[in-house]
Amino acid sequence: MGSFEEIARALIVGNHVRVRELTEIALKEGTDPQEIIYKGLIPGINVVGEKFRNNEYYVPQVLLAARAMYAGMDLVRPLIAKLGARYLGRVVIGTAQGDLHDIGKNLVAMMLEGTGFEVINLGSDVSPERFTEEARDKKAQIVGISALMTTTMPGMARTVEALKAAGIRDQVKVMIGGAPVTQLYADEIGADGYARDATAAVAKAKELLSLV
């Protein structure tokens, strides 16, 4: 079937109208919604990430591609929920306090969702207290924190501390990421995992919940 490739291609060039159309057609033809995600949308967004890293793409192209991915996801998401598919786990995700960079975090959120996690996206500039409250109230298994600036990375450490103070540190896994973040930093602040991109984030999330 050429349509997965076509979906990926439309996503890569940021054509959200075309992605929506192609997704509709595929669904009408009875294609498994999960397959549309795994074989069309995710491979497409992976190429976009690669192009950004190689300076073939800049922020405008990434934003357009993300919008195209949403166009597909918005159609597929309700169907997956209806299938009654069991979620792999519940993730609360946001960017660290003071940080407004949310493009990468949103990609990670979308990919997690696409792979079957239930994702509660808290947006950007999320305080340690808010992470903690949401993690407790929503009974999340994973707290994902993104930071794109060295000045906001300490918010990740404070969140780990806040989870401890609230007595729920052992009930959640903390996963962190963002361009300046490293495995070393994750170890230093006592986070459970780090991933360098959205694909690795999905693998890490599964690993943290022993799903692999």
Next chain:
Amino acid sequence: MAEGFLERLKSEVLVCDGAMGTMLQARGLTGGACPELWNKNHPERVQEVHRAYFAAGCNMVETNTFGGNRLKLKGYGLEKDVADLNYLGARLAREVCPPGCFVCGSVGPTGHFLEPLGDVSREEIYDVFKEQILALAEGGADVICIETMMDTEEAAIAVRVAKENTDLPVIATMTFELDRNGYRTMMGIDPVTAARRLTEAGADVIGCNCVNGPEIALGVLQEMKPVTDRYLMAQPNAGLPQLIKGETVFELGPEVYAQKYPVLLEVRPHIVGGCCGTTPEHLAFVVKLVKGINS
């Protein structure tokens, strides 16, 4: 006074200040707090930074109003305080500005993308900048300094606002990184395109700021120079910040910064200064280098 500013650029290199944000952090500004609110709550600390730069020999300082637009202040629930915080920012600098020196009203990006990429229209951005720039002018700014821009369209709108609503000279600088295509803003814009667009929009001074060190600034200005008849300005930062044991440390200390700086002066920019991570100590070295050219 404003006219005197452009006049001065004909015959001498002026030195602008260095970082405000990182200087305020050193005085207790925390990650989640609004820097512009300090114009109201800690005016003495903001003035202390301005004074330190003037004492280091800088000819001009930038007001503590970089993020003082409605769209950014909204993030702190301060969207109603735009006029106050910008007016105060300009006043604070004005009060400590020695004769013969200048106050530059700092205007940073809104952090939003223009339609159709983002969610704000050109008209809205125009209004947002107008509100901020009018308050800066009223507070006593001599010059409007639109800086750290990444999108030429957003920058051009800000320049237009300043030109159409005040009679102050206008500086417009953008920030570039060196990648495998050359110098590019995060929106993918190169220095030549930026210089043409900012010139067309009517800026009196154009250039780059918050670029990673003096060499990058040199490269950007070299590309801009042939396509513009405007004055040139560069404010390189002190390199990339790193988080070492919970402290933000910049790559280039004052001495190393000073060693790297002379190459930038080779393109004969009209205004030079520093950006993130630079301190009055860094700028004292720049002042010394510039004295050598001016005499």
